Amino acid sequence: MIAFITGATRGIGKEIALELSKRGFDIAVNYRKETSELEEVKKEIEENGVKSFFVQGDVSSFEDCEKMVENVEKEFGKIDVLVNNAGITKDGLIMRMKKEDFESVIDVNLTGTFNVTRNVIPYMIKQKSGRIINISSVVGVAGNAGQTNYSASKAGIIGFTKSLAKEVASRNILVNAIAPGFINTDMTKVLPDNVKENINSQIPLKRMGTAKEVAKVVAFLAGEDSTYITGQVINVDGGMI
Numbered sequence: 498m499i500a501f502i503t504g505a506t507r508g509i510g511k512e513i514a515l516e517l518s519k520r521g522f523d524i525a526v527n528y529r530k531e532t533s534e535l536e537e538v539k540k541e542i543e544e545n546g547v548k549s550f551f552v553q554g555d556v557s558s559f560e561d562c563e564k565m566v567e568n569v570e571k572e573f574g575k576i577d578v579l580v581n582n583a584g585i586t587k588d589g590l591i592m593r594m595k596k597e598d599f600e601s602v603i604d605v606n607l608t609g610t611f612n613v614t615r616n617v618i619p620y621m622i623k624q625k626s627g628r629i630i631n632i633s634s635v636v637g638v639a640g641n642a643g644q645t646n647y648s649a650s651k652a653g654i655i656g657f658t659k660s661l662a663k664e665v666a667s668r669n670i671l672v673n674a675i676a677p678g679f680i681n682t683d684m685t686k687v688l689p690d691n692v693k694e695n696i697n698s699q700i701p702l703k704r705m706g707t708a709k710e711v712a713k714v715v716a717f718l719a720g721e722d723s724t725y726i727t728g729q730v731i732n733v734d735g736g737m738i
């Protein structure tokens with residue numbers, strides 16, 4: 498089985514790659530920036546006895562996505578599971594938010610999800626099977642001050658997921674979303690300590706989640722225990738909403 502994961506060299510994406518590799522999936526990793534850590538990620542994946550293949554590309558570019566998917570198909574001959582994980586934030590109150598900050602977040606998070614999915618779906622339709630797992634966010638469900646752009650992109654992913662699930666169910670393709678709460682990664686590292694403490698106090702489990710806790714739910718949705726689940730959003734948020 499082959500899984501293609503976007504933005505998978507760090508944070509939640511990397512943990513998803515490792516978790517799925519432990520469960521026997523060969524892994525196609527998309528990355529945007531060349532970093533010295535790529536070799537280490539490759540090694541960690543392959544230590545689980547599976548193959549890995551790395552494709553560079555910006556998910557906000559349709560052409561990049563077309564090339565990436567083509568290359569993964571050439572390498573592995575199929576894609577069983579697609580995880581749309583790549584994402585960015587550019588937070589700010591609406592009064593100060595620049596148009597470019599709104600657009601770039603939508604371009605990467607929402608249009609990026611379309612760009613990759615649009616190129617993968619013909620192969621899944623042909624093989625009459627597939628799983629698509631989109632990483633949304635609790636703020637796409639509940640909203641968050643200072644994140645109008647990000648929340649809109651993540652709410653968009655939920656609508657996209659539910660519509661696509663209905664469209665491709667007859668082809669045996671299951672499409673679901675995960676809405677993580679606050680997860681300890683580079684994305685949330687930048688928050689000041691007092692903000693983190695405030696967030697933790699509002700989470701019933703009183704702590705941020707780990708990337709692994711999200712990855713395990715991805716593995717459930719990618720595996721054989723979720724064959725009757727599609728069009729759903731699973732919150733992984735310590736009880737936040």
Ligand SMILES: NC(=O)c1ccc[n+]([C@@H]2O[C@H](COP(=O)([O-])OP(=O)(O)OC[C@H]3O[C@@H](n4cnc5c(N)ncnc54)[C@H](OP(=O)(O)O)[C@@H]3O)[C@@H](O)[C@H]2O)c1
Binds near residue numbers: 557676681
């Ligand atoms: N952390 C949280 O609390 C949290 C909560 C809810 C949802 N999420 C979502 O979970 C996903 C992963 O977040 P994270 O916390 O792991 O973030 P992260 O540590 O900042 O990692 C983001 C990943 O996305 C990649 N990426 C960004 N823009 C890209 C582009 N245009 N094309 C290809 N790859 C791109 C990055 O690649 P580079 O290394 O090249 O920049 C990186 O691998 C995101 O969709 C995020 O919105 C996170």
